[in-house]
Amino acid sequence: MIEDNLLEEAIEYGIKKSARYIDIRHEENSSMRVGAEDGEPRECAIGTEAGFGIRALVDGGWGFAAFSFSKKNMREELLENVEMAVKLAKAKSAKVELEGIPSHQGFYKTKVQIDPEVVPIESKIDICTEASKRMKENGGIAKSYASIGDLKVDKTFFSSEGARIHQKLVFSYVGLTAIAKNNGETDYFDWSEGKQAGYEVVRDWDPISQSDGIAEKAIELVGAKNCLEEETTVILDPDLLALVVHEIVGHPSEADRVLGTEAAWAGKAWWNEKVGERIGSELVNVVSDASLEGYFGSFKWDDEGTPAQRIEHLKQGVLTDYFHNRETAKAFGKKPNGAMRASSYQFAPLLRMTNTYLEKGDAKKEEIFEETTKGVYLVGQKVPSIDSRRFNFQISAKIAYRIKNGEITEPLRGASMTGTSPGWWSSIDLVGNDLDIRPIPNCGKGDPMQTIMVGNGGPHVRGRCRVVGSRKE
Amino acid sequence: MMERMNMDTLRDATEYALKTAEKNTSQCEVFASANSVRTIRFALNNVLESKSITDSGIGVRVVVDGSMGFSSTTLLEKDAIEETVLRAVKIARNKKPDTSFKSLPSPKGITRLSTPSDARLKEIDVEEIIKLGSAPLEAGLKKEPSLEFSGSTNFVFEECVIMNSLGVDCEDSSSFIYAHVTAEGREGNSEFSGIGWNVARTIEGFSPDKAGEEAVENALKSKGGKTIKPGRYETVFGHYAVADLMEHVLSYAVSLGSVDAGISYFTGGLGSQVAAEELSVFDDGTIEGALASKQVDDEGTPTRRTQVIRNGVLENFLSDSYYANKASKPEKLFESTGNGFRFAGTPGRRYDSAPGIFPTNFGIEPGKRKAEELVSEVKNGVYVGRLWYTYPINHIQGDFTCTNRSNTYLIEDGEITQGIAANSFRINDNLPRLLQKIKGIGKETKTVVVWGGASAIIVPEVHFSDVNVIYAKNEEGHVH
Numbered sequence: 011m012i013e014d015n016l017l018e019e020a021i022e023y024g025i026k027k028s029a030r031y032i033d034i035r036h037e038e039n040s041s042m043r044v045g046a047e048d049g050e051p052r053e054c055a056i057g058t059e060a061g062f063g064i065r066a067l068v069d070g071g072w073g074f075a076a077f078s079f080s081k082k083n084m085r086e087e088l089l090e091n092v093e094m095a096v097k098l099a100k101a102k103s104a105k106v107e108l109e110g111i112p113s114h115q116g117f118y119k120t121k122v123q124i125d126p127e128v129v130p131i132e133s134k135i136d137i138c139t140e141a142s143k144r145m146k147e148n149g150g151i152a153k154s155y156a157s158i159g160d161l162k163v164d165k166t167f168f169s170s171e172g173a174r175i176h177q178k179l180v181f182s183y184v185g186l187t188a189i190a191k192n193n194g195e196t197d198y199f200d201w202s203e204g205k206q207a208g209y210e211v212v213r214d215w216d217p218i219s220q221s222d223g224i225a226e227k228a229i230e231l232v233g234a235k236n237c238l239e240e241e242t243t244v245i246l247d248p249d250l251l252a253l254v255v256h257e258i259v260g261h262p263s264e265a266d267r268v269l270g271t272e273a274a275w276a277g278k279a280w281w282n283e284k285v286g287e288r289i290g291s292e293l294v295n296v297v298s299d300a301s302l303e304g305y306f307g308s309f310k311w312d313d314e315g316t317p318a319q320r321i322e323h324l325k326q327g328v329l330t331d332y333f334h335n336r337e338t339a340k341a342f343g344k345k346p347n348g349a350m351r352a353s354s355y356q357f358a359p360l361l362r363m364t365n366t367y368l369e370k371g372d373a374k375k376e377e378i379f380e381e382t383t384k385g386v387y388l389v390g391q392k393v394p395s396i397d398s399r400r401f402n403f404q405i406s407a408k409i410a411y412r413i414k415n416g417e418i419t420e421p422l423r424g425a426s427m428t429g430t431s432p433g434w435w436s437s438i439d440l441v442g443n444d445l446d447i448r449p450i451p452n453c454g455k456g457d458p459m460q461t462i463m464v465g466n467g468g469p470h471v472r473g474r475c476r477v478v479g480s481r482k483e
Numbered sequence: 484m485m486e487r488m489n490m491d492t493l494r495d496a497t498e499y500a501l502k503t504a505e506k507n508t509s510q511c512e513v514f515a516s517a518n519s520v521r522t523i524r525f526a527l528n529n530v531l532e533s534k535s536i537t538d539s540g541i542g543v544r545v546v547v548d549g550s551m552g553f554s555s556t557t558l559l560e561k562d563a564i565e566e567t568v569l570r571a572v573k574i575a576r577n578k579k580p581d582t583s584f585k586s587l588p589s590p591k592g593i594t595r596l597s598t599p600s601d602a603r604l605k606e607i608d609v610e611e612i613i614k615l616g617s618a619p620l621e622a623g624l625k626k627e628p629s630l631e632f633s634g635s636t637n638f639v640f641e642e643c644v645i646m647n648s649l650g651v652d653c654e655d656s657s658s659f660i661y662a663h664v665t666a667e668g669r670e671g672n673s674e675f676s677g678i679g680w681n682v683a684r685t686i687e688g689f690s691p692d693k694a695g696e697e698a699v700e701n702a703l704k705s706k707g708g709k710t711i712k713p714g715r716y717e718t719v720f721g722h723y724a725v726a727d728l729m730e731h732v733l734s735y736a737v738s739l740g741s742v743d744a745g746i747s748y749f750t751g752g753l754g755s756q757v758a759a760e761e762l763s764v765f766d767d768g769t770i771e772g773a774l775a776s777k778q779v780d781d782e783g784t785p786t787r788r789t790q791v792i793r794n795g796v797l798e799n800f801l802s803d804s805y806y807a808n809k810a811s812k813p814e815k816l817f818e819s820t821g822n823g824f825r826f827a828g829t830p831g832r833r834y835d836s837a838p839g840i841f842p843t844n845f846g847i848e849p850g851k852r853k854a855e856e857l858v859s860e861v862k863n864g865v866y867v868g869r870l871w872y873t874y875p876i877n878h879i880q881g882d883f884t885c886t887n888r889s890n891t892y893l894i895e896d897g898e899i900t901q902g903i904a905a906n907s908f909r910i911n912d913n914l915p916r917l918l919q920k921i922k923g924i925g926k927e928t929k930t931v932v933v934w935g936g937a938s939a940i941i942v943p944e945v946h947f948s949d950v951n952v953i954y955a956k957n958e959e960g961h962v963h
Contacts, residue, residue: 044574050579050580050581050582050583051550051578051579051580051581052581053553053837054551054552054553054574054575054578055552055553055554055555055574055836055837056553056554056555056570056571056574057554057555057556057835058555058556058557058558058567059540059555059556059557059835060557060558061538061557071530071533072531072532072533073532073533073534074532074533074534074535075534075535075536075537076534076535076536076537076538077536077537077538078537078538078539078540078557079557080558080559080560081558081560081563082560091535091537094535094609095535097609097610098533098534098535098609098612098613099533100613101523101530101533101613101616101617103529103530103617104527104529104530104531130577131573131574131577132577132578135577135578139579152745153744153745155744189744189745189746191745196745196746196750196879197879198745198746198879239953269527270526270527270631270633271526271527271531271633272526272633273526273527273631273633273665273667274526274633274634274635274663274664274665275934277871353828354828356536356538356828356829357536357829358532358534392876392877393874393875393876393877393878394872394874395871395872395873395874395876395883395884395885395886395909396872396886397871397872397886397888397906397909398871398872398886398888398905398906399906401906402886402906402909402954402956404876404884404909404911405876406876406877406882424877424880424882426876426877426884428884428909428911428953428954454935457522457524457635457637457934458520458522458536458637458829458830459934459935460828461828476953476954478911478953480877480880480882480913481880481882481911481912481913481916481951482877482880482881482882482913482915482916483913483916
């Protein structure tokens with residue numbers, strides 16, 4: 011834990027060096043990951059990191075300096091990097107103005123039932139070993155992998171406006187992968203669970219008990235027919251919907267994309283200047299809520315010190331609001347809504363989605379299937395590709411099934427869904443009353459690119475789009 | 484001014500960690516790195532932010548009775564190093580052996596590069612970084628102020644020391660600079676876009692103006708707002724588009740780790756014709772002056788040239804020591820190709836992960852055709868210079884999809900006639916299939932670093948006979 015007076019001194023130093031505003035994040039993070047393959051332990055690693063990230067605003071320009079420190083020279087390195095941030099800020103040719111926020115002081119920590127650190131590492135390794143062994147014992151499984159991991163983030167945020175915030179976040183995750191072979195074909199099925207919580211995530215999901223099910227899915231998949239290309243009715247499970255919401259609502263709702271300040275790598279947003287316009291059917295309600303506890307996108311304050319809150323992006327199909335930091339809020343005449351986050355002290359914060367999901371509707375899951383005469387059930391998220399305005403998309407599913415007369419029938423391989431954002435959201439005609447917010451561990455954005463954890467999800471939904479199978483010949 | 488992290492401080496920390504680890508392990512390895520990354524990022528025709536990251540740390544890999552443990556820390560004081568070693572040892576002690584692990588690498592020397600790094604980049608002052616980093620934007624604005632520019636310049640300096648208990652004792656340093664500029668504009672309902680870039684190992688070799696000027700030229704050439712219908716097209720992929728395919732859809736398939744996992748579409752394919760005869764693919768970490776050349780990989784194996792595909796025949800996979808040992812059988816032995824690197828998070832090789840398999844300078848050997856000859860051989864088709872979100876949607880099959888972002892032109896009767904609107908079509912195809920459909924390869928190569936990429940991709944333009952387009956927008960924005 012860093013001493014407050016050191017951060018106070020550094021902030022005073024930055025102001026003295028001509029910063030109009032300065033904030034400092036100090037982080038001490040630790041991570042653990044163990045893995046097993048085919049019943050044998052594999053990658054097992056523990057890491058610790060500690061450093062500072064400093065943002066300085068000078069004459070309307072941002073400068074950022076991050077460093078990992080040595081304990082011996084911490085104070086000198088901190089002051090030197092404050093000075094670096096101030097000097098870098100002078101490169102700016104645009105004038106940044108910040109929307110005002112109250113300065114918060116407080117402490118928050120993740121609710122944890124079982125501290126991951128108190129669970130012996132050998133016990134985690136044994137679970138991975140056993141789960142991968144069980145998967146491999148299923149005939150037809152060529153390879154199996156299991157992993158368990160956790161991340162502890164201990165960050166302190168001080169700003170020159172008086173924010174004094176300390177947050178201790180704990181994330182836990184577990185995943186299984188089975189690779190099956192059959193008649194010269196290979197395919198895989200994987201699944202993971204993750205929450206902002208303790209080791210109870212692993213205990214509750216119980217990877218050993220899940221292992222046969224994962225193996226069976228891989229075997230089912232490798233023996234399946236290739237999905238044929240057609241325009242059809244589709245039902246999405248919450249895991250695939252999570253990625254759809256992530257890519258075509260979450261990302262284009264970041265106001266920096268809307269403004270064009272992330273154009274080079276993140277792209278822009280097709281729905282720039284469309285707030286108030288209909289994007290989807292009346293059943294489509296997409297929100298973000300960082301104040302929901304226990305998910306990958308949960309926190310109490312963002313990395314500018316704005317409190318976590320609920321944001322409505324699509325309300326009954328109408329585009330309602332974007333994510334805003336202090337800078338974009340000023341530009342749009344809005345209030346910052348708590349979505350500024352950095353992956354670690356090494357990076358400057360960016361607008362990031364939090365827990366962004368499609369709200370549940372009225373339909374029972376069984377009814378969605380019963381009311382579907384012909385279509386495809388798409389299960390599990392795989393890989394996305396979206397154009398640079400987040401208008402056209404293609405996202406692959408882990409596995410698909412043909413639906414005939416309300417029944418889930420034969421499995422299909424290589425399926426992906428493709429369409430346009432308004433086309434897809436307008437086609438939604440049934441929204442389930444189930445809800446699952448799924449873990450997305452590696453959302454990339456920024457330059458240099460930083461990956462962050464977010465929560466995305468929703469219920470089962472029905473709509474129409476084009477499904478595409480493998481192009482392999 | 485604080486004393487900067489340097490090779491001597493890294494060496495001291497590495498030596499101490501190795502000495503500490505050797506007491507309790509059968510084998511051990513220590514990797515320490517110190518990187519600095521400076522970024523000038525611009526958008527909306529302004530410099531938006533200027534950033535500096537200086538990061539150092541140590542990663543310890545130990546072997547106890549055939550079982551491995553890895554631990555890392557940013558703290559290089561003795562007590563932190565001792566704690567890090569102890570954690571790695573504890574992990575190794577508490578697990579059963581990994582029977583696929585044979586040994587850490589033995590010393591094999593290093594590949595000497597005459598100028599491994601530009602030391603100026605380590606100490607370059609902020610004013611010069613700002614000036615050089617902003618230059619691509621300024622060059623673009625000077626050439627065509629009506630366009631909207633975005634992009635960045637990154638300056639990276641990395642230093643590392645690698646030692647292991649078998650006698651590996653090397654140090655390496657590299658420097659690289661890369662600038663990217665996207666220039667965009669609108670004509671009625673359609674967007675046009677051009678990308679320009681410049682990469683260099685030294686400040687002297689860096690030509691920031693080129694990035695801005697090329698972005699303008701490519702953007703203006705992309706004007707026209709033409710659209711195409713779904714179907715199959717003869718397509719010339721420009722340098723950046725080929726690099727995207729190499730980075731995201733080919734590189735994983737030529738990694739021995741992917742072959743071991745069974746997720747490479749080349750599994751079982753060594754010695755077979757996996758591509759048209761025109762195609763030869765290499766990885767070469769030893770090219771003097773090339774962006775990703777290194778003297779040694781991150782487990783102490785000297786870099787080298789590996790012929791991955793020769794005249795369409797798959798000859799080799801890229802590997803680190805672990806997967807080379809794991810895959811070796813009496814009938815077929817593998818050795819590390821010097822591709823065991825630690826890339827994760829910020830640019831540069833990093834202390835906080837065990838080695839994985841990454842290319843260095845990963846490239847396609849140039850062909851014989853000039854750019855205009857490649858285009859002249861296309862009766863009616865498309866030139867696409869920059870793709871977007873080019874990802875393998877089904878890894879094992881090699882299926883990928885992407886949209887056209889920049890530098891996209893219509894080819895009619897062997898000539899580029901007008902620009903095709905940005906974001907107006909989606910390619911959905913299969914790379915193993917397309918590799919057999921190569922009709923021509925250009926003679927001019929360029930070096931590309933894709934967003935988030937750790938390798939340098941050295942590629943020519945490539946002409947494919949038959950590329951599948953599944954979606955397109957017409958001039959009014961309606962979807963076919």
